[in-house]
Amino acid sequence: MAYSNHFHNGFHFDDSHAVVDNVHIRNIKNIPSFYTDPKMFSADPAHWGLRALVTTTLAIDYKLGGSLNPFYFQLSTFIWYIFLCLMMFFMYKNLLQRSIKHNTAAYIALIATAWFALHTANAETVNYIIARSDIQSTLCIVASFLIYITYPAKRKWHLYIIPAFIGVFAKETMLVLIILLFFYILLFEDDLSVVDLLKPKNFRFAFKTILKLLPLIIVIVVAQIYTLTRVTSIPGISNPASYYILTQTYVWLHYFIAFFLPMNLSADSDWSVILNIFDERIIIGIVFVIGLIITIIKTSAKKETKPIAFGLIWFAASLLPTSLAPFAEVTNDHRMLFAFVGLALSVVTYIGLLLIKFEKQIKANKEYRALIALSLLLVLGLNAYGVYQRNKIWHDEESLWHDVTIKSPLNGRGLMNYGLTQMEKGNYSVADIYFQRASQYLPYYNTLFINTAILKGAMGNPQEAEANFIKARNMSPNTFDSYVFYARWLKQVNRVDEAVQMSEKALQLNPYSLMALNILMSSYNTLGMWDKLVETSNKYLALAPGDTTALTFQQAGKTHAAIAEREAPVTGNTATTLTAANYLDQSLAYYNQQNYLKCIEACEAALKLKPDYADAYSNMGAAYNQLKQWNKGIEACQKALKIDPNHKLAKGNLAWAESESKK
Known part of the structure; x- marks a missing residue:
């Protein structure tokens, strides 16, 4: 019911290059190539990489829908999410029954799963189609972990490695599974605490644990190296590493608070790296991380509180990959999904143990029982309501980016994208205002100059349009979109020869650009370059078989070439009828x-x-x-x-x- 209004939500943000413009997902026969060719993940060379599991499921969704029908893509993501929640319940139940000798362990597991499943923040991942990589990778980690802890007698078969291997092709977070299994063995099977791990006499336990996990470590590391070596484009570090890592301490606190108060969620945050180590946010963040470590140490000492410790370890370990690598975005709300698997276990286990402690008083007082039931319904109900409201925000580009401009007013990209929605509606003056606001935060962003150029062209200012196209090209000379949109404008103003030059340059940078090929077909048709028209339409049809426009151009080129041959001086019997x-x-x-x-x-x-x-x-x-x-x-x-x-x-x-x- 909470997600009932999300199934027709559209494509957003990175969905544009990974789904909408990605011609490779339109042919299900490409699936084997997804695992070897990183260029098939995205239509934009800046995002080429190997997330083959994601691309495979996108191709299946396209096949089922017969087109870019958002319903099938959203339904697919939702089914992955349901499987994740089901596996989480059995994982929670297994862990809790090892520690809590009480008949409420299964109920604690069920409530923890329900809180996670209905958590408002997770709507940011479920609605964002390309972010299914987070759901799939988390599902594979939970699946491997569940197989390992449920079937200890069959570990020699190494079946638990299979989901982990598959998960490598979803997202680069599978190494976290090694950390999770290490601490699971330490806490639940060796019955040690985190402090015990530091004692010299227990070093052999740590070494033995690493040996137990060695097959898993080898498979994950080798598979991860394979995916990374296939990557053709690695984004540069855009934030100073030391300050980025310090800022992450405050981000962790933000995520922790968001579990209880999932408010002010934003599809594109305007947070930036804190460049002052004495900033109060960094100090508060460091204090929080220290408190988190102390809590893990204390709760790992008692058997019944080990699930709390393990859940907090999961929370911290899941955030390490995005905390140690300095990404361009300091925070992303969809990063919380993986972390909340652990936090839900810790929080609900703590509450469950508290209620067990006062079990006699609760049983004796109906008001207490009513208050507990009401609190549970309130937590789940408010989160479900939040999910339903966030689904509305994610409905289309205009609603999503308008929300971003409110929640993240310093985000130039959000301002630009909302301006784009207004430009598409013909509200050029409004779009111009938002583009100008965006330029204050993105003075060197080539995409903003491209969009400004398109806007100026639509407003009838060709000189300003061309000036902005040239700025975009100069700022990012190795980015194909700096050329392809300029080429489209040149074709529109009948500067066909120049349009051909810009399109050819775009194709050098991105040979899969359908827009560049389309501009070339139209230009060659106008110029009467029939052989080139046939050649280009063939390239287009190789990427998009059956496209009616390309077929029309192809036939036109062949026909005109035949006419030209017929009208040329005839030698012997070479004339074409x-x-x-x-x-x-x-x-x-x-x-x-x-x-x-x-x-x-x-x-x-x-x-x-x-x-x-x-x-x-x-x-x-x-x-x-x-x-x-x-x-x-x-x-x-x-x-x-x-x-x-x-x-x-x-x-x-x-x-x-x-x-x-x-x-």
Whole structure:
């Protein structure tokens, strides 16, 4: 019920390059190549990488929907999420029954799972399609962990390694599983505490544990090295490492608080690295981390509180990968999902132990029992309500980025993206305001200059448009979008030769850019470069088989090339004989070029060869309509319908001509 309004939510943010523009997911036969070719993960070279499990499921979703239907993508992510929650329940139950000798252990596990499943912050991951990588990697970690702890007698078969191996192809967090299993063995199987680990006499336990996990370590490390060596584009470090790591202490506190108060969630935070080590936020963060470590140490000492310690270890370990590597984004709300698997266990176990301690008083007092039930319903109900509200925010680009501008007003990217939604609606003045605001925070962001250029072009300011395109190109000369959008604008203003140059440069940087190929096809068609048109349309069709526009251009190129050969001086018997279908294709090409007289001539040539050609009469009628020669258009369409009474295009053109002729 909480997620009932999320299944038709659209594509957002990185979904644009990894899903919407990614032609590789449109052919399910590409699946084997996803595991070897990082270029198939994204349409943007800056994001090429090997997350083959994610790309595989996206290709399956596309196949099931037959298109970019968000429903199938959202449904798929939701099913992965449900599987994660189911496995978490059995994992929690197993851990709790090892420590708590009470009949409420299963109920504690159920409530912890419910809190996680309905947690408002997790809606940020479930709604964000490409963020399914977090769900899939977490699912694989939980699955491996569950197999390991549930079937100790079968560990020699190493079945628990299989989900871990698969998870490597979802996200680079699988190494955390090694840490989790190490502390699980330490706390639950060797019955030691964290402090015991530091005693020299217990070093052999640590060494033996590492040996137990050695097959897992080898598989994960080797698989991880394989995925990393296949990466062709590694983003540079954009934040100073030392300050970034210190800032993460405060981020951890933020995540911890968000578990209890998931408010002010933002799809794109405006947090930045804190560059003053004496900043109160860093001091508070360090105090929190110290407190977290102390709590882990104390709770690891008693058997019944070991699940609390382990849950907190899970929370900390899950955040290490994004805390030690200086990412561009200091914080992301979808990073909480993995961490909350551990935190839900710790928090609910603590509450459960507290209630067990006062079990007699609770049983004796109905008011206490009612208060506990009400508190439980309140926590789950408020989180479910929060999920439902966040689903509304994630519905479309405008609602999402408007929320970001409110929650993260210093985020230039959020301001720019909301401006884009207004530009698409034709609210150019509003878009201009948001682009200007964004430029205060992103003075060197080439994408912002590209969007500003597009806006200026739409507003009828070609000089400003070109100036911004050139700025974008100069700021990021090795980024394909700096060229492809400039090429599109050049084609729009009939600077076709320059459009070809920019498109070819874009293709050098990204050979999978359908936009660049489309601009080239249109440009070659305008320039009459038929061999190039055929060559480019073939490249397009190799990426997007069956595309009607590319097929039309391909046929037009072949037809014109044949005509050029026929009209050239003939030596021997090399002349090409054109069919009525060839002339029909030629008429369509002329029509697309808005050369309506030539279109009519080609139709007449087709009719000489095939007098009962309804398609030729229909094309002729459409061309006469464009020339506003309505009577001739009516006559041609009527002849088409006399031959084929069900000809839809002829019916439409006839209705158009008749309505206009009466005015």
